[in-house]
Amino acid sequence: MAQKFYKKSFFFLVVIFFFILLYYIGLFKPLRTTTGQILKHPLSWSYSVGRRVSSFFDIFKNNSSLIKNNQALSDKLVILEQENIDLKKIIEQKYVSDEELAYLSQQNIKAVTAKIISRGISGNINTIIINRGQADGLQAGMVITAKNGLVLGKIIKVEDKLAHVLLLTDSNSRLSAASNSDKTLVGIIRGNFDLSLKLEYILRDKNIAVNDLIITSGQEELVPSGLIIGTVDEIFEDSRELFKTARIVQPETISNIDIVNVIVP
Amino acid sequence: MFKKIFINIILILIVYFFCVSFLSSFWPFTNLFLPLLVFVLMFFENRLAILWSCGAGFLLDVISPLPFGSYLLFFCLIYLILKYLNQNFFTNQSLNTFFVLTLVGNTFLLFFLFLEKNILALFDNNFFIVFYFWQIAMQLVLNFLVCIILFFTLRFFTNRLRLDLLPR
Numbered sequence: 001m002a003q004k005f006y007k008k009s010f011f012f013l014v015v016i017f018f019f020i021l022l023y024y025i026g027l028f029k030p031l032r033t034t035t036g037q038i039l040k041h042p043l044s045w046s047y048s049v050g051r052r053v054s055s056f057f058d059i060f061k062n063n064s065s066l067i068k069n070n071q072a073l074s075d076k077l078v079i080l081e082q083e084n085i086d087l088k089k090i091i092e093q094k095y096v097s098d099e100e101l102a103y104l105s106q107q108n109i110k111a112v113t114a115k116i117i118s119r120g121i122s123g124n125i126n127t128i129i130i131n132r133g134q135a136d137g138l139q140a141g142m143v144i145t146a147k148n149g150l151v152l153g154k155i156i157k158v159e160d161k162l163a164h165v166l167l168l169t170d171s172n173s174r175l176s177a178a179s180n181s182d183k184t185l186v187g188i189i190r191g192n193f194d195l196s197l198k199l200e201y202i203l204r205d206k207n208i209a210v211n212d213l214i215i216t217s218g219q220e221e222l223v224p225s226g227l228i229i230g231t232v233d234e235i236f237e238d239s240r241e242l243f244k245t246a247r248i249v250q251p252e253t254i255s256n257i258d259i260v261n262v263i264v265p
Numbered sequence: 266m267f268k269k270i271f272i273n274i275i276l277i278l279i280v281y282f283f284c285v286s287f288l289s290s291f292w293p294f295t296n297l298f299l300p301l302l303v304f305v306l307m308f309f310e311n312r313l314a315i316l317w318s319c320g321a322g323f324l325l326d327v328i329s330p331l332p333f334g335s336y337l338l339f340f341c342l343i344y345l346i347l348k349y350l351n352q353n354f355f356t357n358q359s360l361n362t363f364f365v366l367t368l369v370g371n372t373f374l375l376f377f378l379f380l381e382k383n384i385l386a387l388f389d390n391n392f393f394i395v396f397y398f399w400q401i402a403m404q405l406v407l408n409f410l411v412c413i414i415l416f417f418t419l420r421f422f423t424n425r426l427r428l429d430l431l432p433r
Contacts, residue, residue, distance in 0.1 A: 009345045012345065016337060019334075020338065036328070118328060
């Protein structure tokens with residue numbers, strides 16, 4: 001009885017190994033690509049449904065803090081409305097949007113729009129899978145952005161029609177960054193306990209202040225400079241240390257986002 | 266038989282979309298295939314359990330960052346381990362057996378993934394070994410919950426299941 005089981009198990013494993021071998025020879029590669037292609041759309045639809053369900057329950061979860069937030073937001077709205085009027089005037093006067101478009105085309109910055117189809121199955125909560133891959137010109141090392149060009153993560157692996165993205169908030173994530181006000185102030189952005197971001201290796205003689213805008217430095221081959229990462233929230237300075245560190249906050253989190261742009265330099 | 270296979274393929278796809286995409290949009294990825302594999306192995310035909318292990322392994326491989334075949338091989342190995350345990354040690358159809366086999370399956374899957382990621386990390390910097398304890402714990406809790414739901418649903422329709430939570 002036991003010997004029969006071992007024989008059957010051995011035969012079963014040989015069949016599986018043979019199947020995997022045929023894949024690496026190239027015979028079954030189209031099967032995986034086609035399956036991925038077919039599954040992409042239902043996965044994307046299922047993800048959107050999940051997002052809608054989750055946002056519905058968020059209303060109940062956050063109900064207690066809604067009144068407090070509402071008051072704070074109403075106060076902010078008055079200030080922002082005034083700022084908005086000022087900004088509109090500036091934009092009209094200087095034709096900023098036209099200039100920016102011209103700048104982007106001059107710099108040859110292209111973007112590929114992609115949809116998030118899953119949060120990844122690798123055991124890491126800070127990875128996502130998007131529905132674009134090598135076939136769309138994506139490469140490992142490219143960054144993804146969301147609303148207003150905010151950098152959210154970096155591609156770590158590309159399949160034919162899919163790409164795996166590691167979010168900036170992950171402790172293993174690294175990205176070269178600079179300050180918008182002082183381009184010589186350069187550091188490394190790193191995930192901080194999978195929640196926020198840290199800007200490390202800032203030289204002590206460089207001046208950095210709270211609310212400073214942090215952007216990509218452009219020192220990485222596939223990452224153009226000037227993409228927004230976040231703003232400085234807190235600065236940590238120790239007289240015994242060679243470098244300063246700053247905590248960076250991002251205005252958006254991936255949980256609110258369905259569609260992202262992959263920057264193709 | 267073909268009707269059964271067809272129904273099971275549809276069920277595998279539904280579970281796949283549910284845990285890979287729907288659930289993962291607001292909850293970290295939870296592998297719900299293991300309790301279902303144990304369920305099919307314990308209460309249904311052996312062929313269907315093979316279909317579940319191969320189907321789940323292949324579908325997870327399609328979107329996995331690990332080399333193709335990893336999940337397929339792991340699920341097939343787990344199927345063989347669980348089959349051996351179910352034939353020789355945990356032979357009764359009780360909730361205890363269901364829990365133990367699910368726990369064993371989970372432990373082996375985590376062990377295989379940990380082993381593979383460690384080996385890959387030696388050659389490729391993009392593979393880091395990240396395992397969140399609370400995520401593993403939540404996976405177990407959810408798997409046990411699925412076990413309870415499946416067990417009592419089946420118990421409602423048949424009398425052959427035993428509810429032994431503690432040995433007598």
